[in-house]
Amino acid sequence: MNALIERLAARVDQGEVYRIRSRTVPIQFTSGHLDSIKTNETEGMALRVIADGKLGFATTTDMEDQNTLIDAAVAASAFGDTVDFRFPETDAPTPVSVYDPAIAALSEEEMITLGDHLISRLTKLDSEVDINISLAKSIERVSIENTSDRQLEDKRTLFSVSLEVSKAREGDIFILSDSASVRRFDDFKPEAMLARLTRLLEYGKKLAPVASRPLPVVFTPNGTITLLLPLIVGFNGKAVYMGTSPLKGRMGEKVFDERFSVTDDGTVPFGPRSGGFDDEGIPTMATSLISDGTVKAFTYDLRTAALAGTRSTGNGYKGGLFGGGFRNVPAIGMNNVIVAEGKAAEEKLISEIEEGLLVESVLGLGQGNINAGEFSNNVAVAFKIENGRVVGRVKNTMIAGNVYTLLRDSLIGVGRKAEWAHGALLAPAIAVDGVSVVGEGT
């Protein structure tokens, strides 16, 4: 037991120290030019205490001044809420590989060369495009210690590339983006990324009008976030507990089409959001949320689990839906969200649509009444499908629908090949019918 934990144990019922040290090196290219190299070396510490049964929290970047930190957390706990959970006791973290020496060893020069390569390939494809790329490697050491004797440490690497390709003409700007986040360098497949962008650029060469009426829509793996975000909100154990989720009281019910299954999984080897434990020291696990259309579980952190009379699912993360820093109190966040693969190829899903849309990305994610499962978005990158073929890009078009209705009554099919997207999601294409579309055509 280290000195800080000892001091905590003497002053409070329970205490938990979260530390993160990271070195991130982002390299930025703007409009095809190398812009900057940044080295980001940061550290921070967060303290949670439960004193007289009440919760307090404080954070600092001053790793030496532990007294101020303890005083601040204890002072906050005096007016904190009474909570009924214990910081987890010793049991081993999930053995999952999340560290790749190849990422750690990656030099700035190698990353610049990779950026240059992507830019020259894309420019060859279409000389009119403007390209922004950022590449970053990151090494992160996370440790959690608590007064229940738990001492955990994880060393994680992440390599990420995000890329924006735009083509501007008078009155029309077409922008495509793609990103990859991998914990193992070999999982980064630049050729696959280039092939995807090539296909989308080709699809987007022409514009196609779309009329206002309900239409079938194929969401690409990247586009499925439109459907999944309301579900992530709805499966959040706190929303269920608070009564703002339509899934409240529906555990075990078949709420979705039986071809639809979703798992939250922190144990995928080298998964971009995998790790040995969550930010509360709970070993990560694979939690089936939807199995063959049936609601199987909700996601929980320690505090919400205690309120709801259940156990944490290893979804206690510091900072937002998709992770963050030491500054935040743990709340429910996702591990890797995995949609089970179906039977149809994406091309097959497209080929069976007489008139519809292929949606790659939308603007204003989370817009609309997301609590109720609704989305209402302007498409960012989407294409018109006519007689089973992609005929051109659609603009100024809105799509709207309710994911609970669409994924129950109107699922056309689920693609057979899942792809990583948004650094958190492994999903195949999903096709649904009857999405409300407002377009400019007639």
Added chain:
Amino acid sequence: MEDLVRKAIAGSDADYTEVRIEREERSQADFQRDKLENLEQSSELGGIVRCLCDGGWGIAVLNDPAKLPAKVAEATRTARLVAARRDEPVKLADAPVVQESVRAEIENDFRTVPLEKKKRLAESYNDLLLNHDKRIVSTRVRYNDSFREVTYANSEGTFIAQEIPDVTLLLVAVASDGAANIQQGFKSLGEAGGFDVVLNREDEARAVAKRAIDLVAARSVEGGKYTVILDPELAGVFIHEAFGHFCEADFLYQNERLKKIMTIGTRFAERNLNVVDDGYIPGLRGNTPYDDEGVARAKTYLIKNGVLTNLLHSRQTAKKMGASPTGNARAVSYAFEPIVRMTNTYIEPGSDTFEEMLRGIDRGVYAVKAYGGETVFEQFTFSAAYAYEIRDGEVGDLLKDVVLTGNLFETLRAIDMIGPDLKIEGSSGGCGKGEQSPLPVTAGAPHIRARKVTIGGK
């Protein structure tokens, strides 16, 4: 600290070196329904070094100020690496050397208010929301304050110490009819002020709860094209999201095609439209007396009489485009380099009254308050918190699920009326660009009317 910073800069071999050190004290009281989610008082210290060598940027971020000299050396090393692999050297536009200290002048400084009092205030608003009606199923009340002391220095001799206070309050009520109909009302406010900013907001809290209840009974808007009246808040979000971001020069200064679209002197709107970004209006949380390159604030006309007049610049974009820096190079925290951002952005008032706007609308929508917004180049989308139907020149039923979308250039041209009632307000959130979010900004406008705006819906 001042010594440490001056010494680190003096010891630098780079052509240009700047250092920014930020110390922040902040607190939060965050209620969700009947639970106090978080109560905290925290502090943070960190810094960033930017070096320019042979026209390449190297940047280094740190938490331990003792490492400043080492970080200057690291940024110099990476800057040289960039210069060697970059065709065109970065140059900076001239900026006056400034030595100044900007103190925050706030009444009832929140740093002197005990944490318990902040909790009780948030709790009192939360109780108001929760007890309003049994159909209120959940609430969120979040109080935040932050006091930042930012020290900026560069190798040209500029040395600026600024105090930046920020206080925000978010009130959310979620109502449900027991089935899947879940609606929310909210109020979000923020100012560069003291604790008084968040006091006496009881009426607003009641209005938030009432709106959530009302929206449960409201009908969804029917998708289509409408003549739309935007209230000042939503019009402000529109001008910020859809147009303001387009004027940030770092987004276009290396792109010939975009530069052509955004040529100064181009007519974008009718003569009645004037759009301003102003770095200082007392109390507003977008205020930036000196930006994070040490450039003094300015009042910049983006659109004057319907014509594009200026863009927003950093020293780098200004040099490249032959313009002057506008004091808009801002960083969200010490962990980031400055990029071109807005401050307080608004549409200047006109003379068309609300009644005149209603006249002649057979079927339209009066959209109120912004729930969110996003823009990618010329496509924008934003959602209204709520709206009213307009029928035969009169405001009618409450509408929900109103998401507006369109093409920026078409919509600017479609603005045909501008009211006299300018209102600029900050929210509890902020602006996001790249990874840098949420940056304190404000946006505002009078009521405005635009023809043929697309509204999504079923």
